Amino acid sequence: MKGIYRFINTNIPTMGCNLRCEYCYIRQHGDEDSVLKIDTSKNLFKYSIEHMIKALTIERLGGTCMFNISGSGETMLCPDIVKIVKGILDNGHYVAIISNCTISSVIDELIRFSDMEKKRIFIKASFHYRALKQKGILELYSSNIKKIKEAGIAFSVEIVSSDYVLDDLDELKKYSIENFGALPHVLGGRDETTPGKYGELETKLEKKEFYKIWSSFDSDLFEFQYSEFLKPLDNMFCYAGDYTGSLDLGTGEFYSCPGGMKITNFFEDIEDKVVFFPVGRTCPFPFCFCGFFLQVLAGVGREEYNPKYVFSMFRDRICTDGSTWLNTNIRELFSHRCSEYHEDLTFEQKAYITCLRKQIQTAKDLVSSQAFLKEIIVNKLKSNGIRQIAIYGDGKLGKWFKNMIDGSDIKIKYIVDRKYEENVGKYTANVAEIRDVDVCIVTPFADYTQIAPMIRSKNPTLRVIAIQDLMNM
Numbered sequence: 001m002k003g004i005y006r007f008i009n010t011n012i013p014t015m016g017c018n019l020r021c022e023y024c025y026i027r028q029h030g031d032e033d034s035v036l037k038i039d040t041s042k043n044l045f046k047y048s049i050e051h052m053i054k055a056l057t058i059e060r061l062g063g064t065c066m067f068n069i070s071g072s073g074e075t076m077l078c079p080d081i082v083k084i085v086k087g088i089l090d091n092g093h094y095v096a097i098i099s100n101c102t103i104s105s106v107i108d109e110l111i112r113f114s115d116m117e118k119k120r121i122f123i124k125a126s127f128h129y130r131a132l133k134q135k136g137i138l139e140l141y142s143s144n145i146k147k148i149k150e151a152g153i154a155f156s157v158e159i160v161s162s163d164y165v166l167d168d169l170d171e172l173k174k175y176s177i178e179n180f181g182a183l184p185h186v187l188g189g190r191d192e193t194t195p196g197k198y199g200e201l202e203t204k205l206e207k208k209e210f211y212k213i214w215s216s217f218d219s220d221l222f223e224f225q226y227s228e229f230l231k232p233l234d235n236m237f238c239y240a241g242d243y244t245g246s247l248d249l250g251t252g253e254f255y256s257c258p259g260g261m262k263i264t265n266f267f268e269d270i271e272d273k274v275v276f277f278p279v280g281r282t283c284p285f286p287f288c289f290c291g292f293f294l295q296v297l298a299g300v301g302r303e304e305y306n307p308k309y310v311f312s313m314f315r316d317r318i319c320t321d322g323s324t325w326l327n328t329n330i331r332e333l334f335s336h337r338c339s340e341y342h343e344d345l346t347f348e349q350k351a352y353i354t355c356l357r358k359q360i361q362t363a364k365d366l367v368s369s370q371a372f373l374k375e376i377i378v379n380k381l382k383s384n385g386i387r388q389i390a391i392y393g394d395g396k397l398g399k400w401f402k403n404m405i406d407g408s409d410i411k412i413k414y415i416v417d418r419k420y421e422e423n424v425g426k427y428t429a430n431v432a433e434i435r436d437v438d439v440c441i442v443t444p445f446a447d448y449t450q451i452a453p454m455i456r457s458k459n460p461t462l463r464v465i466a467i468q469d470l471m472n473m
């Protein structure tokens with residue numbers, strides 16, 4: 001079985017949720033009524049499922065990926081979920097589904113998949129004990145877990161460390177042992193709304209008391225989060241945007257990590273490869289708040305962030321009867337990191353990515369403080385036989401790139417931008433006019449998948465590359 005080359009966090013447009021958990025993040029943000037309302041009348045996908053599946057091939061993505069599918073509400077309420085899972089599996093990838101495991105009709109369809117397909121599925125079964133009890137569907141949940149296990153699909157039962165469930169913990173533990181053969185894993189509930197506390201573990205308990213209660217579940221997931229949650233990043237080079245990222249299945253937009261910036265669109269130009277773009281040393285956050293999968297499974301920090309954990313420790317349990325929650329295949333996959341299947345980038349590649357990202361994130365002109373990079377860029381172009389170029393886009397990054405090249409023996413023959421109404425010197429709006437250049441470098445990187453096909457349609461022989469891809473030539 002091939003390892004996970006990229007872990008794609010995949011957001012499916014929600015159709016709402018059948019539960020109302022007190023600790024739901026959507027409640028924290030106050031838009032529960034609109035987001036969790038079940039409304040199946042809208043088509044929330046911009047592209048057809050056939051188009052999306054065609055875009056998500058191993059060839060375009062560079063290797064076998066795991067698509068970690070979740071909705072903002074209940075994932076399995078999406079009417080197309082089975083078709084999407086099937087399509088991704090048919091492409092040769094793995095699928096993880098985050099679900100409250102109460103939508104039996106979908107689970108029944110999944111367990112009818114072939115054994116080969118079921119071996120490549122993992123279900124993260126969120127166990128919302130109070131909400132299930134209140135709705136009278138606790139038994140429905142546990143019977144679905146039994147069906148999943150009997151079908152040979154890997155799963156993990158997980159609860160959130162919420163103050164709301166403290167009164168029920170003894171009966172929750174007893175129920176779990178009796179029905180799932182082991183205690184659930186514990187995910188630290190985060191505070192997303194209190195100023196100054198963003199991402200911290202949410203509780204009114206004293207730290208010591210909080211730890212004592214939740215460590216009684218003996219969950220490595222909880223231990224990891226408790227000890228690593230607020231670990232500073234120390235200028236770490238982060239590979240999110242390359243080894244992992246967040247895909248919005250509704251639009252195809254792909255972001256470097258949850259809360260990070262859009263870097264491309266998977267569905268716009270599906271004849272071309274996807275250009276990934278790591279974060280480098282420009283993480284905008286004080287700590288890696290989803291490190292339990294970004295660091296431990298994707299390995300975004302490589303050797304610079306090396307906790308003693310592997311992801312299978314956060315998902316597996318040995319049951320009272322000796323069976324396990326993970327099957328052999330998924331345990332093996334979850335015992336490695338995506339980083340193991342990628343070469344580390346060179347010093348030059350890392351420097352370029354970080355400087356480029358820093359320029360995106362600031363209004364200041366950074367060229368003078370990044371002077372060392374000029375030589376790296378010019379040498380790269382020259383070593384690829386490039387002497388004359390066109391720059392597409394005369395915005396912040398276009399100007400940054402021009403300043404990097406100016407003064408060298410690489411000639412900028414054209415600067416192309418829609419804002420130029422008539423051609424003056426090298427400035428033009430018309431890509432069809434571009435002649436005698438070795439390459440056209442597209443600088444609005446997030447829109448490359450719209451711009452590149454437009455350029456190719458007007459100037460088919462012109463070589464076009466994205467600015468973020470330059471050091472990969």
Ligand code: SF4
Pocket residue numbers: 017018019020021023024025026036072073074100126128131
């Ligand atoms: S099941 Fe998930 S989405 Fe639904 S209310 Fe509970 S926490 Fe929110």
Ligand code: SF4
Pocket residue numbers: 233238239240256257258260279282283284285287288289290294300
């Ligand atoms: S939060 Fe983590 S994964 Fe995201 S950019 Fe920062 S270090 Fe990278």
